[in-house]
Amino acid sequence: EPEVTQTPSHQVTQMGQEVILRCVPISNHLYFYWYRQILGQKVEFLVSFYNNEISEKSEIFDDQFSVERPDGSNFTLKIRSTKLEDSAMYFCASSVIYDRGYEKLFFGSGTQLSVL
């Protein structure tokens, strides 16, 4: 079964450093997402991406965050200057939209980001 691939599985960085989280969505999917989950908390939406542009973003997704689909296969999340509170599991997801809005999101295995 096709799957969403995320790299790296773990990332440790110093506060203030830039990090890039990488994702390869399922090839025929049209919508791409980043979610995050702070330890012990619920999964939170960050951003969705369709047709090479951001379609929605949450208030968490501030100017420190950006997304790119640089080469038609990869989908990246960049955090320009990491803060301690950015420590979380970051999930990439992709989907196709079915009728009535049925949308089965396929999630990657996540990148655990630790900011020290």
Next chain:
Amino acid sequence: AQKITQTQPGMFVQEKEAVTLDCTYDTSDPSYGLFWYKQPSSGEMIFLIYQGSYDQQNATEGRYSLNFQKARKSANLVISASQLGDSAMYFCAMREVDSGYSTLTFGKGTMLLVSP
């Protein structure tokens, strides 16, 4: 107000027994989808089951069924014949179609532990 409420932070069940995980939701959108995801200790998010707001029958996927009570705005997950491998965090999520958003809103999750 919380859009998705999961009132059970933890549930215990014995192997081979059935268990119900509760989920209530809040929306004014007449068209929406409800999802359950499983998150094992390894961290990935695994899609389990979907229920559309216009679906007449409760969704079933193998040992998973969704007890959809629209008037009560509840979408409980029923796992029949629990297995040790069912031990995981379970998240209920909703997508509101007519709002135009493509995002999923997640509940805080229920940790299920299956004992031998």
